[in-house]
Each structure stands twice: as C-alpha cells, then as structure tokens.
Amino acid sequence: MTLFQIDSVKKTFKNGEVKEQVLKGINLTLNEGEITALIGASGSGKSTILTIAAGLQRASEGQVVFQGENLSEMKQEDIRKVRAKQFGFIFQSSHLVPFLTVQEQLKVMQEVAESKLKKQDQKREVERLLELVDMNHRKDAYPSSLSGGEKxxxxxxxxxxxxxxxxxxxxxxxxxxxxxxxxxxxxIRDLTKTLNTTTLMVTHDEEMLSYADQIITMKDGLIQ
Structure with a gap:
C-alpha cells in the first residue's frame, strides 16, 4: 500500500544572483513496510529529497503527499505536528542528549509526540522497544558510557x-x-517489517543496499 508519494518535485537554491537547480523533477513512491535506499554521488540530490519529504524544507515545485495529505500545502505548524507524531529520524550521529539516560532518551520522544498512553503503559513501551534493540540492560546508562553501535x-x-x-x-x-x-x-530492516514502518534511507555504503526493498540511484538531480 502506498504511504508516501513525491510528484514532480523540483528544488532550486539561490546564492546571490546564481540559481542552482538541485532537483529536476523527482517522482517517487514509498510503500508501507518497505525500505527505500537513495544512493548516488555527493551533490546528486539524495539528502535534499529526504529533507523535503520530511517537511524540513519545501520544494520549489511539485508536491509531497503523505497518507493522502499534501504536505506541500500545509502550514509550518501543521507540518511540525505531523513530523512529531508520524515521522522518526536516524542520523549519521546518534545525537543522544548527554545528560539523559538511555530510557530517558525515549521518554522525551514520547512527550514530544504527545503520547496518549498512560504513564505505566509508556514505561512498558520503552522497556519493550529497548528489549527489541537489545539495550534494556543499559537503560540507566548515559551516552558517554555507550559504544558507537550501542548509541x-x-x-x-x-x-x-x-x-x-x-x-x-x-x-x-x-x-x-x-x-x-x-x-x-x-x-532497521527487522523493525521496519515488525512495526510496518516505511523507511527512506540515504546511504553511500553499497553493502547496505541488500537490506533495501527499493533502490533509487540519483545523478545530477534526477533519478536514473
């Protein structure tokens, strides 16, 4: 089932009097429970697609449709609410808050997403997910004591x-x-399937492509 649709998306950046078209008309469909990998050389437009899809910046032309809603026409505050409740983000660096324990990192995200669960159920959900990532035994640890993989x-x-x-x-x-x-x-692959999440991933590592359901190659702002 289609969850996310990117239609004829273009993006132009202006640097003084110079205009650079980074995306030249992107069409992309993302399905539930699948991982889509975006690959290509630096400057090909991969990260720009990801940030536009996530509502972190707007396209110059085209539309981004999530669950039937056109994010391109939403107010910034409405996009922020969608991002907080419906989107998750993983970056190259873990960006963990240094003064929060492992379990507190997750509890803060529940607050940001305005979880409707009772406090006891929120606690159980934190423990369940930490078990899934094999980190419940480190739930009281701070980021400074974790390895890169654990973070x-x-x-x-x-x-x-x-x-x-x-x-x-x-x-x-x-x-x-x-x-x-x-x-x-x-x-990431196992949790994408277990939770029926749709994952859009930017990567330079070709070894990671075996985990993807769909591979999109970018070159000069276009899908190849």
Whole structure:
C-alpha cells in the first residue's frame, strides 16, 4: 500500500544572483513496510529529497503527499505536528542528549509526540522497544558510557518509540565499522517489517543496499 508519494518535485537554491537547480523533477513512491535506499554521488540530490519529504524544507515545485495529505500545502505548524507524531529520524550521529539516560532518551520522544498512553503503559513501551534493540540492560546508562553501535541502537529505539509511519535515515551506518553497520541495518530492516514502518534511507555504503526493498540511484538531480 502506498504511504508516501513525491510528484514532480523540483528544488532550486539561490546564492546571490546564481540559481542552482538541485532537483529536476523527482517522482517517487514509498510503500508501507518497505525500505527505500537513495544512493548516488555527493551533490546528486539524495539528502535534499529526504529533507523535503520530511517537511524540513519545501520544494520549489511539485508536491509531497503523505497518507493522502499534501504536505506541500500545509502550514509550518501543521507540518511540525505531523513530523512529531508520524515521522522518526536516524542520523549519521546518534545525537543522544548527554545528560539523559538511555530510557530517558525515549521518554522525551514520547512527550514530544504527545503520547496518549498512560504513564505505566509508556514505561512498558520503552522497556519493550529497548528489549527489541537489545539495550534494556543499559537503560540507566548515559551516552558517554555507550559504544558507537550501542548509541545508534538507542537512536533507532528513540526514532521508533512513538510508532511513526515514516522513518527517515540519513547515513545511519556512516560512523560505524562493518560489523556494527550490518547489525544496525539488520535492526532497521527487522523493525521496519515488525512495526510496518516505511523507511527512506540515504546511504553511500553499497553493502547496505541488500537490506533495501527499493533502490533509487540519483545523478545530477534526477533519478536514473
């Protein structure tokens, strides 16, 4: 089932008097429970697609439709609400809050997403998800005591604690070694299927493409 539709999206940046068209008409369909990987050289437009799809910037032309709603026509405040409740984000760096424990990282995300669960149910959900990423035994640890792979596992749990329909992953394994990269991608793939989340991932690592259901190659602002 189609969850996300990007139609004829173009993006032009202006630097003084110079205009640069980064995206030249992108059409892309994302289905529920699938991972789509965006690959291509630096400057090909991968990250621009991801940020436009996530509502972090607007397209110059075209539309982005999520669950039948056109994000391109929404007010910024409405987009922010969709992002908080329906989207999850994983970045190259885990971006964990240094003064929060592992379980507190997830609890904060529940608050941001305005979880409707009772406090006890929220606590159980935190524990359940930390079990899924094999980090419940470190729930009281602070980021400074975690390895790179452990931090990224917590970041994945934090991104999924509010059960988002869309997961955006920007180079999620770039800071990890080969073994940990495979562990993290296996986790993202398994949770995408288990939670029926739709994942859009930007990557330079061709070894990670085996985990994707759909591979999109970008070149000079176009899909090849």
């Amino acid at each position: 990224q596992r917590v970041a994945i749990a934090r991104a999924l604690i509010h059960k988002p329909k869309m997961l955006f992953a920007d180079e999620p394994t770039a800071s990890l070694d080969s073994r940990r990269s495979k562990e993290v991608m296996t986790l």
